[in-house]
Amino acid sequence: MEDQKKFLLDLAKAKMPFGKYKDYYLIDIPEYYIVWYKNKGFPKGKLGLQLESVYELKLNGLEDLIRKLR
Numbered sequence: 001m002e003d004q005k006k007f008l009l010d011l012a013k014a015k016m017p018f019g020k021y022k023d024y025y026l027i028d029i030p031e032y033y034i035v036w037y038k039n040k041g042f043p044k045g046k047l048g049l050q051l052e053s054v055y056e057l058k059l060n061g062l063e064d065l066i067r068k069l070r
Contacts, residue, residue: 007053012069014050026054027066034058 014026021029034055042048042055057063 008066009069011050011053012066014047017047025070026050027057027063027070029054031058 011026016022016024016026016029021033034051037043037051038055042051054063054066057066
């Protein structure tokens with residue numbers, strides 16, 4: 001449970017480290033770009049897990065939950 005809380009808090013503060021949306025909060029990256037990553041394949045590691053989580057949150061209309069944690 002604590003690991004999940006930490007993951008969500010980290011996700012709320014996570015920013016894209018490269019590319020077109022560099023320095024954007026992951027949750028604020030446009031949905032079409034997240035879907036593009038979903039189709040292309042998420043990167044390996046923590047960033048990939050975070051982007052996959054953002055995809056699921058956006059898919060279910062829950063991104064405001066993460067924004068409130070920020």
